[in-house]
Amino acid sequence: MKVLSAAILGVIFGVGLLVSGMLDPAKVLGFLDVTGQWNPQLAFVMGGAIAVAAPAFLYARRRSASLLDAPIEIPKGQPIDARLLSGAGLFGLGWGIAGICPGPAVVLLGLGGGPAWVFAITMVVGGLGGQRLIVNRVRAAAPQGA
Amino acid sequence: MHPFLQSLIGGGLIGLASAGLLLFNGRIAGISGILFDAASRQPGHWRWAFLGGLLAVGVVARLSGMQPSPALAASGLPLLALAGLLVGVGTKLGNGCTSGHGVCGISRLSPRSLAATMTFMAVAGITVLIVRHAAPMLGLVRA
Numbered sequence: 702m703k704v705l706s707a708a709i710l711g712v713i714f715g716v717g718l719l720v721s722g723m724l725d726p727a728k729v730l731g732f733l734d735v736t737g738q739w740n741p742q743l744a745f746v747m748g749g750a751i752a753v754a755a756p757a758f759l760y761a762r763r764r765s766a767s768l769l770d771a772p773i774e775i776p777k778g779q780p781i782d783a784r785l786l787s788g789a790g791l792f793g794l795g796w797g798i799a800g801i802c803p804g805p806a807v808v809l810l811g812l813g814g815g816p817a818w819v820f821a822i823t824m825v826v827g828g829l830g831g832q833r834l835i836v837n838r839v840r841a842a843a844p845q846g847a
Numbered sequence: 848m849h850p851f852l853q854s855l856i857g858g859g860l861i862g863l864a865s866a867g868l869l870l871f872n873g874r875i876a877g878i879s880g881i882l883f884d885a886a887s888r889q890p891g892h893w894r895w896a897f898l899g900g901l902l903a904v905g906v907v908a909r910l911s912g913m914q915p916s917p918a919l920a921a922s923g924l925p926l927l928a929l930a931g932l933l934v935g936v937g938t939k940l941g942n943g944c945t946s947g948h949g950v951c952g953i954s955r956l957s958p959r960s961l962a963a964t965m966t967f968m969a970v971a972g973i974t975v976l977i978v979r980h981a982a983p984m985l986g987l988v989r990a
Contacts, residue, residue: 706871707893711900714864714876714946719904721857722850727918733968733975742854747949749858750865754954757866762955767873774873775955776942781962788941789948793967795933797974799922802945803938804878806931807898811905813915819924820931827935828883835940 702769715808721746724808726800733797788831865951868897877947879938941967 722728722742731740758775767773796802801809801820809817865876872893874881878901885894922930938944941963943952948967952960 703872704892704896707868708896708900710864710867710871710876711897712904713860713867713900714897715901715904717857717860717862717864718901719857719908720860721854723857724905725916725918726921727916730918730975730979733971734979735972736976737979742850745851745854746858746861747945747953749855750862750950751954753859753862754865754869754950757870758951758955761869767869767871769871769873771871771873773869775869775875776957776959778957779959781959785941785959785963786966788937788939789963789966790937790941790970791933792937792941792944793970793972794974795930795935795937796945796967797971798933798978799927799930800918801930801934802878803882803934804901804944804946806934807878807882807901808905808908809915809919811902811907812909812913813905813919816920816924816927817915820927820934823928823931824935825882825886827932827937828879828939829887829935830932831936831939832883832887834936 703771706769714804717750718805718808721749723802723805724812729800729802729805730797733800784835861946861950862954865946865954869951875947875951877943877951879935879944880942880947883935883939937967 718724723746728740728742731738732743734740761767761773761775764773799820803824806817806821806824810821868874868876874893881894881897884891885898920927934944941948943960943963945967948960948963953964
């Protein structure tokens with residue numbers, strides 16, 4: 702059931718990305734181009750998404766398990782640290798160059814051909830490389846035998 | 848249909864899917880996290896199912912005759928690869944992307960996600976400013 706619901710929700714998410722215009726890097730870059738010919742269209746994507754998702758998140762907070770009886774895994778309040786902000790900065794740099802973020806990158810694998818695969822593969826390589834970076838730093842910071 | 852309305856509806860669907868993943872599966876719909884966890888073989892078939900659903904939309908769009916935006920290939924493969932690496936490393940270190948921080952994080956009023964979203968939006972805006980306006984002015988790239 703959890704696999705089926707995830708598949709259906711993936712389709713809904715993907716259709717949302719398609720309908721909203723997020724699959725078009727020209728629109729994304731046009732939205733980010735605040736000082737040029739700014740295209741505010743994509744502000745409505747985030748606005749619409751938050752308007753629908755926020756009540757669900759409020760409701761989920763009061764439940765002990767999901768409707769399919771899975772644990773509700775909401776991140777604990779961690780501090781705003783240098784790793785968070787530098788990561789977000791690097792992401793912003795890449796997003797500003799190509800106009801593609803991870804969700805659209807996955808949908809574009811089916812639609813965009815070669816260039817989409819180049820982006821998605823390097824993105825996964827970057828993610829797994831970043832993972833090693835974090836693990837190594839945590840190991841270096843931890844005392845011997847920890 | 849007006850493009851703003853279309854984006855609002857598309858955004859609503861993204862919000863609906865994010866709400867559904869939390870309420871049914873108990874998970875945050877952060878695509879970068881789901882993708883990297885799946886790629887590093889974390890247990891959980893739901894991740895592959897969710898990613899498969901996303902991919903299926905692209906495949907069906909392609910089969911029904913939709914063409915990708917020409918802007919996808921406009922920056923050229925080397926820049927696209929560089930951008931991919933940056934997005935990958937950045938979302939891994941920063942624990943999230945537009946969906947995990949921008950939609951889910953802000954929806955649950957997480958200060959961390961708000962800080963991350965403001966940071967990546969600002970840096971992306973400055974990047975576009977440099978690529979589109981400053982660099983051509985300095986003759987570094989063609990406009």
